[in-house]
Amino acid sequence: MKSDPAKKGSGGTLPVAVLGATGYAGVELLRILARHPKVKLTSVTSQQYAGKRVSDVYPSLAGKCDVVLETLEPEKAAAAAEIVFAALPHETSADAVASLLTRDKRVIDLSADFRLHDAKDYDRWYKGHKAPHLLKDAVYGLTELHRKEIAGARLIANPGCYPTGAILGVAPLFAKKLARNNIVVDAKSGTTGAGRSASVDLSFSEVNENFKAYNVGVHRHTPEMEQELSEVAGERVTVLFAPHLVPMNRGILSTIYVELKSAPADGELEKLYSEFYRGEPFVRLVPPGQLPQAKDVRGSNDIAIGLRYDARTSRLVVVTALDNLVKGAAGQAVENMNVMCGWPEDEALRELALVP
Ligand SMILES: NC(=O)c1ccc[n+]([C@@H]2O[C@H](COP(=O)([O-])OP(=O)(O)OC[C@H]3O[C@@H](n4cnc5c(N)ncnc54)[C@H](OP(=O)(O)O)[C@@H]3O)[C@@H](O)[C@H]2O)c1
Structure with a gap:
C-alpha cells in the first residue's frame, strides 16, 4: 500500500524524519522544519552523535528541536515517519533510500544519487550506482521546472x-x-557547500583571505546542469563549469556567460524572464541595471537573477545568487515536500534574507 502524504500523526501533523541531521544540510532542514506548522519531526540520525539530543550538538535548536539522534537504520525511520529527508553523503544515501521505498515511504533525497537519469552518467561522474532500478522513479526536484511530477512523486x-x-x-x-548550446558557468561558493567534515582544504587558514578555482571542467555537478538544460532546450547543451571557493559560510554567486543567437531587442530578455517565472514564489528578478549579491538572499529560499547584455562582445551575462543551504538544499527540499503534500509552497519558507 502506498503511504498517504496527508496521513497525520498525533496532533494532526505529518511525521517526518531527517537522516544525516547533523550535517550542514541536515541542520538547515531542522531549522526550517521547526517552524513548519504541518509537520512533526520524529526521527533524526547521526553516526558520531547517536544518543545525544540534536540540540546538544546544535544549541541554536534548544527548546525547538530536542529529538534524540540515532544511528542510521532506515527501517526505524520508516516506522516513525511518512516522509523522510535523506541528507546523507552520496552512495550512503542510495542504500537508505532503497530501503525506505520498499517500506512505501516518500523520500526527498538531498544527495546526488538519484539526480542523473542514466546510470551510465552516474558511473562516469561518481562510481557504480547502488540502486539503478530506482532511477526511473526519481523526479528531479527543481520545483520551477518539474512542479507537476513532484506532486505525484515517491x-x-x-x-x-x-x-x-x-x-x-x-x-x-x-x-x-x-542561446547557443555551449555556456560557461563561473560560480563562487561559500565553504558550507562542502559539508561539515574536517579537511585541510577547508581549514580557516587555507580559506580565509583566499579565493580559488577547483575541479574546473570536471566537477560532478556538470552532468546535472547539462541534463536539465538539454531537456529544456530539446537538444544537447554543454556546460563548461568553473567552481570557486570563497571565504564565506553560505551562498553561491554564479556568473553565466551565454552567447545569444541574435542581439536582443530592448527589454526583450526582461520580458522573457518575467513571463517564464511569473507567479514563482522564490524567483526574484532584480531590476534592470542591477545585479544580485550573495547577501541579498542569505538565509532565505530565494534565488535572485540579474541580466546584463554586453553588445560589444555579443554576450549575455546572467548573474544568480542563492543560499546553498536553503534554495540550494534544505529550503528546496521543504518546498518539494509542500508540493507533494498539496500545502502552500512557501509554508515555513517565508523567511527574509539576513542582511547584512
Ligand atoms: N552542503 C550543501 O550546501 C549541500 C547542498 C546541496 C546538497 N547537499 C548534499 O546533501 C548531503 C549532505 O550534505 P552536507 O553538506 O550536510 O554533508 P555533511 O555536513 O558532511 O553531513 C553528512 C551527514 O550524514 C551523516 N553521515 C555521514 N556518513 C554517514 C554514514 N556512512 N552513515 C550514516 N550517516 C552518515 C553525518 O553524520 P555524523 O553526525 O555521524 O557526521 C551527517 O549528519 C550530501 O549528499 C550533499 O551532497 C549539500
Missing part, C-alpha cells in the same frame, strides 16, 4: 546547489531557443 532527487543557480539562471533562454 522519490525526489533534490537538485545540487550549483546546478540550481545555473539552471534557473538560463532556463528561459533555452526554452525559447535564444
